[in-house]
Amino acid sequence: MEHGTSYKERKVITIGVVSELTGLSERQIRYYEERKLIFPERSPRGNRKYSFADVEQLVDIANKREEGVQTFEIRQEMLKEKKKEEAKNIKKEMLRGQINARFGVQKN
Amino acid sequence: MEHGTSYKERKVITIGVVSELTGLSERQIRYYEERKLIFPERSPRGNRKYSFADVEQLVDIANKREEGVQTFEIRQEMLKEKKKEEAKNIKKEMLRGQINARFGVQKN
DNA sequence: CGTGTAAGGAATTCTGACACG
DNA sequence: CGTGTAAGGAATTCTGACACG
Structure with missing residues (x-):
């Protein structure tokens, strides 16, 4: 990259x-940030800036909300997803470690 | 897609x-549009909106300008590039036509 | 030709708050 | 809890123009 x-x-x-x-309304988007569902960056002056990934995340949130899921619950689910991802990455790193130990030491 | x-x-x-x-300054970016080097879309109200591809295009333009290449010349080069792309695509389509003619008629 | 700048207006974004429920 | 809205201010964007070169 x-x-x-x-x-x-x-x-x-x-x-x-x-x-x-x-x-979504801007109000909704800002509120979901307040509830820690979304994490925009800020421009020098302070304007929020989002990624395409954030946009997709927001669409998911909107769908959950339509089903009546509360922001608190959505947050719980997100944290679970995140842990799963981390577990996956740890496995990957361990595997990489194994390979390096046996076949060589390329950094990265 | x-x-x-x-x-x-x-x-x-x-x-x-x-x-x-x-x-680049906003002035420069707007000027390159005037010279037909870049083609933003417009929001409902009229604000320009660009893609990452446009951003990369602008970086290329900036480099050319630093070398002293005039916008007119940059435009010429862009048109040449475009024609090359089109020629490639025509070849692809012809090949696809050949294949369809012999092996079946799947649309798209 | 390519870019800076001041000009004036319209739309954008921000925060903190009140409202309803 | 989740969202709408009015409020006031600051920054953004737009266009057309004058300037310099």
């Missing part, structure tokens, strides 16, 4: 565009 | 962010 993040992860979209893209 | 365009092509970035990303 040339810049640390892919197009999908780079935070470059302003809240107005996110609102158009998701159909 | 789920929406006609990939993350790279979707026009969602405002001119201020493009300016930060490229280091």
Whole structure:
């Protein structure tokens, strides 16, 4: 990766565009941030900037909300997902460690 | 593709962010549009929106300009590139036609 | 030709708050 | 709890123009 993040992860979209893209109001988008469901970056002046991944996350949140799921519960589910991901990554790293130990020591 | 365009092509970035990303002034970015080097979309209200592909294009343009290449010349080069792409695509389509003619008629 | 800048107006975004439920 | 809204201010964006070169 040339810049640390892919197009999908780079935070470059302003809240107005996110609102158009998701159909959510800016109020809703800001509230979901308050509830720690979404984590925009800030421009120098303080404007929120979102990634495509954030937009997709928001669409998921919107669907859950329509089903009546509360933001608190959505947060719980997100944390579970995150742990699963971490477990996966640890397995990968262990495997990599095994391979390096036997076949050589390429950093990264 | 789920929406006609990939993350790279979707026009969602405002001119201020493009300016930060490229280091070009808004004035320059608008001028390159005037010279038909770049083609942002417009939001409902009229604000320009760019894609990551546009951002990369602008970086290329900036490099050419530093070398003293004029916008007119840059445009010429772009048109040449475009023709090459089209020629490639025509070849692909012809090949596909050949295959369909011999082995079956799957549309698309 | 390519870019800076001041100008004026319209739309954007931000925060903190009140409202309803 | 989740969302709407009015409030006031600061930053954003737009266009058309003058300037310099």
